[in-house]
Amino acid sequence: MLRILNLEAGYGAMRVLKGISLHVSPGEAVAIIGANGAGKSTLLKTVAGILRPRAGSIVFDRREIGGRPAEEIVEAGCVLVPEGRRVFATMTVRENLLLGAYGRRWRWPWTRLFPRNQRADMFDRRRCAEHVERQLALVFTLFPILRDRQNQLAGTFSGGQQQMLAIARALMSGPRLLMMDEPSLGVAPLVVRDIYRTIADLKQHGLTILLVEQNARWALKLADRGYVLETGQIVLEGTSRELYGNRDVQRAYLGKEYRRIDD
Amino acid sequence: MSQPVIYNPRMETLERDDLVQLQTERLQSTLNRAYRNVKFYRSAFDARRVNPEQVRDLRALRDLPFTTREDLRRSYPYDMFAVPLRDIVRMHSTLGTTGRPIVVGYTRNDLRNWTECTARLLTAAGLTEHDVVQIALDYGLFAGGFGFQHGAEQIGASVIPTSLTPGLDKQIMVMRDFKTTVLVTTPSYALSVAAAIEEARLSPAQMQLRLALIGGEQWSDGLRRQIEERLRVACSDVYGLTEVMGPGVAGECHLRCGLHINEDQFIAEIIDPRTLEPLEPGASGELVLTTITKEGFPLIRYRTGDITSLDPAPCPCGRTFARMARVTGRSDDLILFRGVGFFPSQIEEIIFDVEQTSPHYQIILNRESGADTLEIKVEVSERIPSLDELKTLEALRQQIARRIKAALDIDARITFAEPRSLRQTTGGRGRVIDLRPS
Numbered sequence: 001m002l003r004i005l006n007l008e009a010g011y012g013a014m015r016v017l018k019g020i021s022l023h024v025s026p027g028e029a030v031a032i033i034g035a036n037g038a039g040k041s042t043l044l045k046t047v048a049g050i051l052r053p054r055a056g057s058i059v060f061d062r063r064e065i066g067g068r069p070a071e072e073i074v075e076a077g078c079v080l081v082p083e084g085r086r087v088f089a090t091m092t093v094r095e096n097l098l099l100g101a102y103g104r105r106w107r108w109p110w111t112r113l114f115p116r117n118q119r120a121d122m123f124d125r126r127r128c129a130e131h132v133e134r135q136l137a138l139v140f141t142l143f144p145i146l147r148d149r150q151n152q153l154a155g156t157f158s159g160g161q162q163q164m165l166a167i168a169r170a171l172m173s174g175p176r177l178l179m180m181d182e183p184s185l186g187v188a189p190l191v192v193r194d195i196y197r198t199i200a201d202l203k204q205h206g207l208t209i210l211l212v213e214q215n216a217r218w219a220l221k222l223a224d225r226g227y228v229l230e231t232g233q234i235v236l237e238g239t240s241r242e243l244y245g246n247r248d249v250q251r252a253y254l255g256k257e258y259r260r261i262d263d
Numbered sequence: 264m265s266q267p268v269i270y271n272p273r274m275e276t277l278e279r280d281d282l283v284q285l286q287t288e289r290l291q292s293t294l295n296r297a298y299r300n301v302k303f304y305r306s307a308f309d310a311r312r313v314n315p316e317q318v319r320d321l322r323a324l325r326d327l328p329f330t331t332r333e334d335l336r337r338s339y340p341y342d343m344f345a346v347p348l349r350d351i352v353r354m355h356s357t358l359g360t361t362g363r364p365i366v367v368g369y370t371r372n373d374l375r376n377w378t379e380c381t382a383r384l385l386t387a388a389g390l391t392e393h394d395v396v397q398i399a400l401d402y403g404l405f406a407g408g409f410g411f412q413h414g415a416e417q418i419g420a421s422v423i424p425t426s427l428t429p430g431l432d433k434q435i436m437v438m439r440d441f442k443t444t445v446l447v448t449t450p451s452y453a454l455s456v457a458a459a460i461e462e463a464r465l466s467p468a469q470m471q472l473r474l475a476l477i478g479g480e481q482w483s484d485g486l487r488r489q490i491e492e493r494l495r496v497a498c499s500d501v502y503g504l505t506e507v508m509g510p511g512v513a514g515e516c517h518l519r520c521g522l523h524i525n526e527d528q529f530i531a532e533i534i535d536p537r538t539l540e541p542l543e544p545g546a547s548g549e550l551v552l553t554t555i556t557k558e559g560f561p562l563i564r565y566r567t568g569d570i571t572s573l574d575p576a577p578c579p580c581g582r583t584f585a586r587m588a589r590v591t592g593r594s595d596d597l598i599l600f601r602g603v604g605f606f607p608s609q610i611e612e613i614i615f616d617v618e619q620t621s622p623h624y625q626i627i628l629n630r631e632s633g634a635d636t637l638e639i640k641v642e643v644s645e646r647i648p649s650l651d652e653l654k655t656l657e658a659l660r661q662q663i664a665r666r667i668k669a670a671l672d673i674d675a676r677i678t679f680a681e682p683r684s685l686r687q688t689t690g691g692r693g694r695v696i697d698l699r700p701s
Binding site: 003005006018019021022023227228230233234235236237238242245246247248 | 281284285287288289291292295296299315316319320346347349350370371372375556558
């Protein structure tokens with residue numbers, strides 16, 4: 001579904017990603033683990049179109065999306081839940097969710113017959129409305145709390161609730177690949193479990209997931225496969241079981257020391 | 264007959280472009296790890312001014328330096344390990360088979376992958392959980408016995424680790440009484456077993472044996488037919504080498520049209536052993552292997568010395584992994600004898616040590632009643648007063664034989680030739696006379 005080859009990206013003179021290659025197959029959950037500053041967030045931002053790649057290719061569903069505008073990538077079905085949630089604090093839950101569906105439009109089948117500048121508002125309002133209703137119903141069953149509090153301001157939510165809102169907002173566009181940047185960050189440990197339970201549910205329903213985490217324990221529990229990112233390069237690839245069993249991963253990301261502690 | 268089974272269909276039938284993506288990813292992460300953790304690779308790459316970052320596709324592999332057997336010997340014991348020793352859970356070694364040994368370390372994940380690899384090729388050969396497997400391979404420092412043991416257990420077969428120690432009588436007793444269905448061994452030992460069965464006047468029909476997995480030495484199709492007829496089994500060729508992993512690199516499927524290389528774990532190249540240039544698919548040359556999953560002992564462009572060719576076309580069995588032809592020879596003068604590899608130079612060193620002059624000698628390999636024999640004909644130095652001094656010669660002979668046994672763990676028959684009688688034939692490959700029928 002997603003295939004990345006030799007991706008390079010950075011900020012200004014700083015090279016953050018130094019030739020990353022990875023792939024995500026349909027229905028798979030893939031975790032990228034690594035320390036602070038390894039380039040995990042940069043990777044997701046580049047795939048999402050927030051950063052421009054400097055070299056390499058990003059192919060989503062057999063289509064090159066590297067360097068395309070972010071909205072086009074969302075429309076293609078590849079959506080990012082950003083680090084630190086970034087919900088719109090002064091808007092209600094419902095408004096946040098509707099914004100998540102904003103990019104989604106269905107054009108009339110004959111749109112192509114018209115000149116490009118006349119196409120803008122020719123999309124099918126009925127089908128859009130149907131889609132929004134369907135996605136709202138879906139996220140409300142996944143997160144009942146959002147239904148109960150849909151008129152509450154998002155800024156009044158706790159960290160965990162905001163994280164759920166951010167995931168729900170991303171689901172509103174009906175993505176096929178959900179990218180998540182540190183969903184456990186700034187969330188109470190007990191709530192982390194709930195969030196991961198939800199992500200596991202989404203995976204069960206066939207959603208493909210690319211997850212970036214410092215909290216390797218949770219990420220590897222959820223994911224089928226993973227990559228270890230170190231200073232902008234991938235140093236290890238394997239099934240979650242293999243990564244979990246790798247002593248370097250244990251030392252660096254699972255907080256296990258030389259003596260093996262089974263848990 | 265039931266439908267042939269593929270042990271790991273997801274991997275073994277991967278589409279070529281998905282496989283290339285996976286190989287590229289794993290190659291890049293292996294190079295990053297090797298460069299960071301192994302001094303040898305870092306200095307070899309730096310010397311050629313290559314950097315793991317420059318390897319953007321599989322073709323770029325050709326810009327990387329080779330790793331040779333000699334490099335591995337120089338690293339003795341642990342210099343090529345890419346992880347600290349405390350992460351290593353197993354070690355195998357070529358110690359006892361060659362003069363300067365190579366030590367190979369496996370992490371827990373390496374052992375798991377090794378098990379997967381041998382399980383795949385045992386399954387491809389036709390082994391199932393209903394089989395009784397007799398493994399007649401060395402279980403010591405040599406990786407062979409253990410590799411097949413893990414894989415066969417993983418499949419769920421009943422495994423009898425007879426190894427090579429109990430002798431042929433016990434071997435065939437076990438085979439008959441334990442109702443062995445699958446034999447795993449070397450070609451020469453398979454012949455010895457066949458000879459022992461014939462000698463004991465047992466009919467192969469009294470045995471349950473149906474399949475033999477044979478590897479560890481180069482063996483011809485003629486020899487395969489002979490083993491198949493004498494043991495009444497189907498024979499499958501398996502390929503592996505201790506430095507790279509042990510058995511598990513490649514093996515034949517039931518169609519026996521080449522050995523499927525586990526390409527999700529290894530990248531295979533064929534090079535011209537003289538120019539060292541990569542050759543196109545189908546061309547015959549030296550096999551070069553790069554490991555792309557190994558944690559403990561990664562190898563980059565390791566020159567195996569084995570002559571073969573590659574066929575990347577998918578196989579009618581459903582597997583998409585490229586197939587290597589059966590090994591037809593060596594690019595160096597390594598001699599394979601009863602599963603043990605040695606070089607003429609090692610024999611030479613020993614004789615020199617004993618005789619104290621540059622020796623002239625011949626190595627004669629033959630096969631007598633199914634078992635390989637090794638004769639070393641040494642020209643008597645003129646320094647030794649005369650051939651009549653039988654006592655001196657006898658002492659000399661015992662000394663050479665003992666030294667060879669100690670260094671290489673092989674039994675050689677030592678004979679002597681008149682001074683100057685071997686000079687014409689010395690030099691180069693004329694020193695080795697291989698009379699073993701193939």
